[in-house]
Amino acid sequence: MYLNTISSSEGSRKKSKRVGRGIGCTLGKTCGRGHKGQKARSGGFHKVGFEGGQMPLQRRLPKIGFVSHLKMLSAEVRLGELNSLSVDVVDLKSLIDANIVPIFTKKVKIIKSGSLSKAVTISKEIKVTVGAKASVEAAGGKIEA
Template sequence: MFLNDLHPAEGSRQAKKRLGRGIGSTLGKTSGKGHKGQKARAGGFHKVGFEGGQMPLQRRLPKVGFRSQSKKFSAQVRLHELASVDSAVIDVLALKAANLVPAYAKSVSLIDSGEIAKAVTISGLRVTPGARAKIEAAGGKVEG
């Protein structure tokens, strides 16, 4: 094999259009731009989605949905999941260590789902009223 033998695969490279080279090329005179109009002019540009003054599609369609930016930093833990935490005081770090909340979670809510048997101390978590009642009934307490 020699360097002068190397060439692209057949059909992989398309020759560029040679514009304005006479009527025999099919791209002579107006160079494939048709006759007159904004798109035929030098610098004839309009913004993406422009439909000639007609109301554009992205404005005709109704607005839909909302994606919360703060959602990704909050997490929820169910009451019965606390049984898998081996810590006397349960806080955000203890829940991260037990893989109950993702590492990027900044705030955690404890919701009333299931039962809790052991007495635990909850610190630095948002606790729903129903979950608070079950924790205190099991002999635990909720701080701050």
């Protein structure tokens, strides 16, 4: 291979438009820029989002963050909070009745925080982390599959 034989592959380099070559090529006279105006002039450009001096959309709208609506429906329960329950089977209804999770909660996950001193059975509708599962089983409880 020699340097004088290297060439780019077919179709990798697009031919540039040849403007101002007469009326037969649709890019003659105004060269595809239309008639008058800022965009027709040489050097006539404006920054992205510029609206001719009007307050741009990104500055008219208020700055707001993002709040996931799913976050309101899910809750985390610590292992230590399960000690205050008077029932042996922990399910979503018992957690709502004990005021541990809000009423509108749909998904609950038990995390390993604190310690569990009594044996409880956790229903299958409640998710459990690996560490929390080990702690529940160490306390003599079980997790329904």
